[in-house]
Amino acid sequence: MTASLWLRKNERLLTLIVSGALILLGWLIAPARRYLMIAAAIVAGYRIAQTAWIALRAKVVSIQLLVSIAAIGGIFIGEQWEAAAVTFLFALGNYLEARTLNKTRDAIQQLLEMAPASAIVLRNGAEVEVDPDEVEKGELVLARSGTKIPVDGIIVKGSASVNQAAITGESVPVDLAEGDQVFSSTIVEAGYLEIEAQRVGEDTTFAHILHMVEEAQERKAPAQKFIEKFSRWYTPSIIALAAVVGLITRNLHMALTLLVIGCPGALVISTPISMVAGIGNAAKSGVLVKGGEFLEKAGKVTLVAFDKTGTLTLGRPEVTAVMADSTSKEELICLTAAVEKGSEHHIGRAILRLAEDLTLPEATDIQVFPGGGISGTAEGRKVLVGNPRLLSEQGVSLPENVKEWMTEREGKGETAVPVAVDGQVLGAVAIADTLRSEAKEAVADLRRSGKKVVMLTGDNPRTAKAIADELGLDEVRASLMPEEKVKAIQDYRSQGHIVAMVGDGINDTPALAEADIGIAMGAAGTDAAIETADLTLMSDNLNRLTRALRLGKATLNNIRQNVWFAVAVVFILVIGVLGEKVFLASGMLAHEASVMLVILNAMRLRTWKPSTR
Amino acid sequence: MAAVKVTARLENLSCPSCADMITSVVSKIKGVEEAEVRYTTSKLLVTYDDEVASWEEIEEKVTKLGYGVTSKKRRD
Numbered sequence: 001m002t003a004s005l006w007l008r009k010n011e012r013l014l015t016l017i018v019s020g021a022l023i024l025l026g027w028l029i030a031p032a033r034r035y036l037m038i039a040a041a042i043v044a045g046y047r048i049a050q051t052a053w054i055a056l057r058a059k060v061v062s063i064q065l066l067v068s069i070a071a072i073g074g075i076f077i078g079e080q081w082e083a084a085a086v087t088f089l090f091a092l093g094n095y096l097e098a099r100t101l102n103k104t105r106d107a108i109q110q111l112l113e114m115a116p117a118s119a120i121v122l123r124n125g126a127e128v129e130v131d132p133d134e135v136e137k138g139e140l141v142l143a144r145s146g147t148k149i150p151v152d153g154i155i156v157k158g159s160a161s162v163n164q165a166a167i168t169g170e171s172v173p174v175d176l177a178e179g180d181q182v183f184s185s186t187i188v189e190a191g192y193l194e195i196e197a198q199r200v201g202e203d204t205t206f207a208h209i210l211h212m213v214e215e216a217q218e219r220k221a222p223a224q225k226f227i228e229k230f231s232r233w234y235t236p237s238i239i240a241l242a243a244v245v246g247l248i249t250r251n252l253h254m255a256l257t258l259l260v261i262g263c264p265g266a267l268v269i270s271t272p273i274s275m276v277a278g279i280g281n282a283a284k285s286g287v288l289v290k291g292g293e294f295l296e297k298a299g300k301v302t303l304v305a306f307d308k309t310g311t312l313t314l315g316r317p318e319v320t321a322v323m324a325d326s327t328s329k330e331e332l333i334c335l336t337a338a339v340e341k342g343s344e345h346h347i348g349r350a351i352l353r354l355a356e357d358l359t360l361p362e363a364t365d366i367q368v369f370p371g372g373g374i375s376g377t378a379e380g381r382k383v384l385v386g387n388p389r390l391l392s393e394q395g396v397s398l399p400e401n402v403k404e405w406m407t408e409r410e411g412k413g414e415t416a417v418p419v420a421v422d423g424q425v426l427g428a429v430a431i432a433d434t435l436r437s438e439a440k441e442a443v444a445d446l447r448r449s450g451k452k453v454v455m456l457t458g459d460n461p462r463t464a465k466a467i468a469d470e471l472g473l474d475e476v477r478a479s480l481m482p483e484e485k486v487k488a489i490q491d492y493r494s495q496g497h498i499v500a501m502v503g504d505g506i507n508d509t510p511a512l513a514e515a516d517i518g519i520a521m522g523a524a525g526t527d528a529a530i531e532t533a534d535l536t537l538m539s540d541n542l543n544r545l546t547r548a549l550r551l552g553k554a555t556l557n558n559i560r561q562n563v564w565f566a567v568a569v570v571f572i573l574v575i576g577v578l579g580e581k582v583f584l585a586s587g588m589l590a591h592e593a594s595v596m597l598v599i600l601n602a603m604r605l606r607t608w609k610p611s612t613r
Numbered sequence: 614m615a616a617v618k619v620t621a622r623l624e625n626l627s628c629p630s631c632a633d634m635i636t637s638v639v640s641k642i643k644g645v646e647e648a649e650v651r652y653t654t655s656k657l658l659v660t661y662d663d664e665v666a667s668w669e670e671i672e673e674k675v676t677k678l679g680y681g682v683t684s685k686k687r688r689d
Binding site for chain 1: 624625626627628629630631633634637638641651652653654655656674677678679
């Protein structure tokens, strides 16, 4: 039983060995050469002919049919060696290609291996080991040192250093404690955690990543569709050409050789293989790409537009100063925080953090002005918090001393927001957000690679200018409303730029969609952002951006090399056959060798790393 | 009738034309409503009426073509 199973599993390899040995013997034993070669052709060609026959019965003209005709024809015209070589090389080529390709396809397999195998949950006070898919939402999951976290959830007790490479691609562990979010498939390196399960099995971020990578690998780029169309046209044309050549010149040898090169192998695989390898590489480094075409586009980007908050900055602004005029600072903060309560805006949240210990009055009539500010009524007074544009729209004038104070803060790269109560400006709040430590280096890196780097922000021009100077940006557009960001991107595109927009994926949705390629960063756990963006950086690190763009460039180059090489091979082969320089064996050898070279070239992308300069 | 959807992983799939060929051959099996072979991930996605066709029949056909099935999963 096991022997026959082994035989079945290794049939292809055995066929190759036997047929190869027969060919070798044929060369050694001249008198029996003809018969040994025919035997070799039958051994190697039996499966090929079987496939051809089944396909033919389903009315499909397969590559295998062309090879079979060439081999049988070869024997018929007395070229037994050529027939043996054609079948042997075809079988060998397919065997090697399939094996190599499986390595390229295994990006998913490698990711799958990161998935947790079991989970320990607390049920009725006892620890129970279950399959990660069987954990119920809301259950308490325990994770100890050296184990994988099996669910997405919130830490309710304990602390640990966690390696989140499976999600973010960053292998440096992060310290997490009570209240922090954890993800399935990340590893507890040291510590102990009790986690409340929130998302389980197919709903976890990790499962989504796997699903997305697979979809991305299957998604066909426009170039690929074109090549596939071409190949559907190419094969029948070569058959027709072979028939015409055979009939006119009576040169059967040449006609058969044309059949052998009738499969545009290297050309059809040139694009998809490089893309699959590139997407796999990206996924392992925490970069999710929606499809190969976006990786290609990432390689063509000439202008990178950044959102400011949460992208170039950490997105955790803090109040740095408060200025109060004819009221106390505390009173001002109290009123401001009251209307900002429940606000999702980063300025609002910064003010709320400052007011944490104060008892806030109840606010009513809350009205949000997107890109402007917020208003509401607290303690019977109408409070308006927003930028000067909103204030003047509401008929509130900005006193000179507040304006001066704001100008001073903005010159330091801070954001100053005036607060008006009952139509009168009583003071202002200054807020600053810390720039990411790697922002400057990332911007410099992008500029070195010849890209224009700009910032699009809703913030005021002075603050924006201060940050732009600090980071060395090429250009900055400030005081933009969300729709003006879209307009700015249209501008850049009409100037001929290929624009990448980088944002947090939540506030910038329209701009991300308008850009040639929308990039969301720090998106682990926010499915909406992943949904919107063409390319998602799971980790919250700008260095991943430059890496992703470089990988795009490497993929683009790889595809170009492959396509040009493949086109050249097809061209040379057709010329060679028509000029009677290439025959069955050499035609098949060139064909299979070119396919193999294209695959090997694409495989380089699997292990590609940015060169350190 | 009940439409069954199966995703299977194939081995030995080396060229896109072969993927097209398998797609055509499987599509023509009686009872198969939809078939697609994805070259880049080496997957066969097939929908068939389990009163007319069976998975065994499909698998046998694909195996005979020279492409082994390494795993299969029902999709719903």
